[in-house]
Amino acid sequence: MGGLDAVFRPRSVAVVGASTRPGKLGHEILRNLLEAGFGGEVYPVNPKADEILGVRCYRSVSEVPGPVDLAVMVIPARLVPGAVEEAAARGARGFVVVSGGFRESGPEGAELERRLVEAVRGAGGRLVGPNCQGVANPHAGLCATWPLVTRRGRVAVVSQSGTVAAFLATSLEEHGVGMSKLAALGNKADVDEVDVLEFLAGDPETEVVALYVEGVAGGRGRDLMEAVRRCVEAGKAVVALKAGRTEAGSRAVASHTGSVAGAAEVYEAAFRQAGAIPASSLEEMLDAAEALAAHPPMRGDSVAVVTSSGGGGILAVDALESRGLRAAELSGETLAALRESLPGYAVVGNPLDLTGSATAADYDAALAALSRDPGVDGILAIFGDPIPGAFEVVSRWREGLGGRPLVAAYLGGGEVQAAELGKFRGAGIPVFPTPERAAAALAALRDVGRGSA
Amino acid sequence: MGGLDAVFRPRSVAVVGASTRPGKLGHEILRNLLEAGFGGEVYPVNPKADEILGVRCYRSVSEVPGPVDLAVMVIPARLVPGAVEEAAARGARGFVVVSGGFRESGPEGAELERRLVEAVRGAGGRLVGPNCQGVANPHAGLCATWPLVTRRGRVAVVSQSGTVAAFLATSLEEHGVGMSKLAALGNKADVDEVDVLEFLAGDPETEVVALYVEGVAGGRGRDLMEAVRRCVEAGKAVVALKAGRTEAGSRAVASHTGSVAGAAEVYEAAFRQAGAIPASSLEEMLDAAEALAAHPPMRGDSVAVVTSSGGGGILAVDALESRGLRAAELSGETLAALRESLPGYAVVGNPLDLTGSATAADYDAALAALSRDPGVDGILAIFGDPIPGAFEVVSRWREGLGGRPLVAAYLGGGEVQAAELGKFRGAGIPVFPTPERAAAALAALRDVGRGSA
Numbered sequence: 001m002g003g004l005d006a007v008f009r010p011r012s013v014a015v016v017g018a019s020t021r022p023g024k025l026g027h028e029i030l031r032n033l034l035e036a037g038f039g040g041e042v043y044p045v046n047p048k049a050d051e052i053l054g055v056r057c058y059r060s061v062s063e064v065p066g067p068v069d070l071a072v073m074v075i076p077a078r079l080v081p082g083a084v085e086e087a088a089a090r091g092a093r094g095f096v097v098v099s100g101g102f103r104e105s106g107p108e109g110a111e112l113e114r115r116l117v118e119a120v121r122g123a124g125g126r127l128v129g130p131n132c133q134g135v136a137n138p139h140a141g142l143c144a145t146w147p148l149v150t151r152r153g154r155v156a157v158v159s160q161s162g163t164v165a166a167f168l169a170t171s172l173e174e175h176g177v178g179m180s181k182l183a184a185l186g187n188k189a190d191v192d193e194v195d196v197l198e199f200l201a202g203d204p205e206t207e208v209v210a211l212y213v214e215g216v217a218g219g220r221g222r223d224l225m226e227a228v229r230r231c232v233e234a235g236k237a238v239v240a241l242k243a244g245r246t247e248a249g250s251r252a253v254a255s256h257t258g259s260v261a262g263a264a265e266v267y268e269a270a271f272r273q274a275g276a277i278p279a280s281s282l283e284e285m286l287d288a289a290e291a292l293a294a295h296p297p298m299r300g301d302s303v304a305v306v307t308s309s310g311g312g313g314i315l316a317v318d319a320l321e322s323r324g325l326r327a328a329e330l331s332g333e334t335l336a337a338l339r340e341s342l343p344g345y346a347v348v349g350n351p352l353d354l355t356g357s358a359t360a361a362d363y364d365a366a367l368a369a370l371s372r373d374p375g376v377d378g379i380l381a382i383f384g385d386p387i388p389g390a391f392e393v394v395s396r397w398r399e400g401l402g403g404r405p406l407v408a409a410y411l412g413g414g415e416v417q418a419a420e421l422g423k424f425r426g427a428g429i430p431v432f433p434t435p436e437r438a439a440a441a442l443a444a445l446r447d448v449g450r451g452s453a
Numbered sequence: 454m455g456g457l458d459a460v461f462r463p464r465s466v467a468v469v470g471a472s473t474r475p476g477k478l479g480h481e482i483l484r485n486l487l488e489a490g491f492g493g494e495v496y497p498v499n500p501k502a503d504e505i506l507g508v509r510c511y512r513s514v515s516e517v518p519g520p521v522d523l524a525v526m527v528i529p530a531r532l533v534p535g536a537v538e539e540a541a542a543r544g545a546r547g548f549v550v551v552s553g554g555f556r557e558s559g560p561e562g563a564e565l566e567r568r569l570v571e572a573v574r575g576a577g578g579r580l581v582g583p584n585c586q587g588v589a590n591p592h593a594g595l596c597a598t599w600p601l602v603t604r605r606g607r608v609a610v611v612s613q614s615g616t617v618a619a620f621l622a623t624s625l626e627e628h629g630v631g632m633s634k635l636a637a638l639g640n641k642a643d644v645d646e647v648d649v650l651e652f653l654a655g656d657p658e659t660e661v662v663a664l665y666v667e668g669v670a671g672g673r674g675r676d677l678m679e680a681v682r683r684c685v686e687a688g689k690a691v692v693a694l695k696a697g698r699t700e701a702g703s704r705a706v707a708s709h710t711g712s713v714a715g716a717a718e719v720y721e722a723a724f725r726q727a728g729a730i731p732a733s734s735l736e737e738m739l740d741a742a743e744a745l746a747a748h749p750p751m752r753g754d755s756v757a758v759v760t761s762s763g764g765g766g767i768l769a770v771d772a773l774e775s776r777g778l779r780a781a782e783l784s785g786e787t788l789a790a791l792r793e794s795l796p797g798y799a800v801v802g803n804p805l806d807l808t809g810s811a812t813a814a815d816y817d818a819a820l821a822a823l824s825r826d827p828g829v830d831g832i833l834a835i836f837g838d839p840i841p842g843a844f845e846v847v848s849r850w851r852e853g854l855g856g857r858p859l860v861a862a863y864l865g866g867g868e869v870q871a872a873e874l875g876k877f878r879g880a881g882i883p884v885f886p887t888p889e890r891a892a893a894a895l896a897a898l899r900d901v902g903r904g905s906a
Binding site for chain 1: 476553557558586599600601612613614615616617618619620623665667696697698699700701702705706734735736761762763764765766767768770771772773774775779780797798800804808809810837838839841864865866867868886887888889890
């Protein structure tokens with residue numbers, strides 16, 4: 001088992017430093033591994049415990065009865081290099097070192113990190129970390145990170161920052177959008193963004209990559225863009241957020257990670273050139289990833305807005321326009337069909353205002369007419385009132401638009417909205433909380449459509 | 454009972470068109486009035502029902518036994534002018550007409566609207582609507598709108614759009630931030646933004662106004678800015694979102710409301726000149742309103758960032774910088790105090806990175822040191838991990854910073870985060886979901902600080 005397979009698709013995992021105490025990372029990671037439904041063996045290792053969370057515990061990795069593919073380490077830094085050698089002797093080729101106390105803590109730590117890398121290379125293995133928040137592969141029931149995430153899907157999260165990875169993972173899970181892989185890279189002593197992107201380019205479970213970059217090692221910038229391009233060429237959409245975009249932010253990157261931040265504009269242009277979609281905030285990256293996972297790309301700039309809220313429609317048009325999209329000019333035929341099929345209260349145009357009297361049936365009729373208009377590249381449906389049945393309409397029409405995206409926003413709908421959102425999330429269809437965020441998601445779908453045109 | 458008092462502080466309310474059927478607006482509004490804990494009399498009016506939701510129902514307003522201050526109408530448009538006269542005869546001076554079918558529906562509706570206004574003026578009353586989503590005053594237990602909102606607080610919501618009002622109201626409620634008043638103005642046949650702002654300028658329960666404007670009647674622009682200024686001079690913070698900011702959006706305003714949209718830049722400059730804070734999206738308006746309701750203004754541009762997430766800290770600095778704020782330069786004394794009081798894993802600087810090992814006690818020590826630094830105008834605390842006790846630290850220190858704001862972001866913290874957020878919301882302290890949104894909230898606090906400097 002070579003390369004990153006031992007990290008993402010292990011058959012067995014040892015947790016070195018498993019803890020009996022809830023709240024400690026060595027406990028949480030073990031619990032998440034057990035609760036995520038991992039199919040292979042899980043071996044807690046702790047010299048002072050016989051059993052943790054009902055699972056037999058071993059004094060050292062050497063005592064584990066079966067072979068070990070992946071060793072997750074949550075022990076003091078000075079013990080890690082030795083534990084790596086021990087685990088390698090039991091067959092481990094994947095190493096995830098959660099422990100801090102390495103390069104980030106000073107010269108002694110840097111020396112420990114050097115010895116750690118030497119031990120991993122000596123074993124022919126690969127190392128994620130140290131000082132990292134771990135990895136996950138929901139498709140294998142593998143959650144060697146925290147908090148617990150289990151929903152299977154198409155989005156891979158790659159992030160130097162553990163918190164950013166956790167934010168993306170928990171937000172995706174909460175919105176019903178599943179993940180394919182998660183890698184929180186920490187100090188990147190061995191595996192970095194380039195390695196993970198290369199792995200993901202060949203990963204059939206990944207269709208979208210959310211990439212958060214603080215900085216890359218000197219000379220590795222070109223490789224990063226190459227790896228992004230390889231993902232894009234393999235049909236994956238990549239959305240990338242570069243932190244340290246301002247001068248002050250860039251200084252913060254240098255002090256946080258010791259890596260070179262690089263000018264924001266340079267990164268952004270390079271990402272675009274490699275076919276990735278640059279995001280300008282965490283939330284924008286999240287929204288784009290959700291949209292890209294759920295919807296087809298948009299092949300043009302023209303969006304039809306269907307709304308029960310006049311105000312929501314105006315805000316949507318503002319936001320579309322400010323992102324280089326535009327309100328589609330509906331054909332005479334479409335306008336006639338809309339007038340024919342909609343009740344008198346509807347204000348036919350674009351935005352198409354179904355008004356506060358709107359029902360799910362009105363949205364249905366509107367989408368039927370819009371679906372036949374070749375001048376419409378995508379649809380933004382705003383549910384701005386308690387509209388029971390919103391989910392059923394969207395889930396029916398999203399497949400019926402000839403490969404054009406139908407993105408939904410739901411706001412102001414109280415209890416009915418909460419019930420409808422539950423249905424959307426159960427089906428993994430993202431719904432945005434404002435027209436502006438839905439418009440930004442459509443812009444990401446247009447960007448990816450352009451790249452693949 | 455004159456002016457808008459009859460609308461916002463009635464002693465009795467008649468719901469003309471109260472319905473027996475759940476889901477109908479005439480039912481929902483009655484239910485919300487009853488559930489919000491209104492202290493006065495509520496009279497359902499419906500010729501076909503004896504009782505609705507356990508409350509005695511009357512065939513017409515004329516049959517209501519006591520005097521009526523406020524009449525809420527949810528009946529067909531053609532019946533409204535007559536019902537207004539009837540209600541006026543029972544003493545009503547406040548009128549909220551939810552029903553559509555007036556000016557927005559064509560010439561016949563416009564004529565009905567003219568007659569409606571005539572009837573209201575004839576009675577010496579004031580009218581909100583028609584075609585509107587109603588009003589609320591949680592301090593009086595008055596919820597003549599939907600969805601149900603009851604939390605008392607300091608934020609007034611003024612919006613032509615019902616959906617925007619509902620979005621703000623439900624989001625504020627969900628985040629534990631209460632409202633003082635809500636007015637969803639609809640067609641604005643009588644009461645418009647100017648009238649409500651003038652009322653709010655003298656409303657002791659209002660400290661923050663969230664104002665959503667699509668367009669104003671010709672010649673009313675100057676009055677609007679005057680009314681904004683009057684609120685600001687009365688010590689209220691006003692955050693304003695102008696819809697129809699792009700050319701296409703502005704055309705959408707014209708078609709939606711028939712009112713003049715006006716150039717975005719003109720509005721924005723005028724809002725700033727009147728002392729308001731312009732917002733560029735719904736979410737930004739919401740976040741600013743929450744921050745303004747909970748925190749003191751910021752008297753300068755320098756922010757200290759305390760974080761458990763290095764990545765979160767970098768994103769915060771980027772966002773602060775891009776909004777014209779900056780990372781404060783900490784004094785030598787502060788740096789020494791931080792080094793003294795924090796554990797070895799903390800990376801002392803700004804951002805102050807407490808790392809993934811951070812505990813609530815570390816934040817406590819950090820805030821103690823930062824509170825004594827006169828070069829710090831505000832603090833952004835990022836909890837980027839499961840950190841139990843986050844709420845207690847923030848709630849202790851927010852009063853101990855000599856009138857400087859302490860704004861919190863919490864992300865990536867799983868179950869612990871959910872529990873902590875529950876405590877923040879219970880106390881009405883807003884927490885932002887990303888460092889970027891927290892930074893934007895601080896920018897609003899700086900803007901209001903500038904205005905009042």
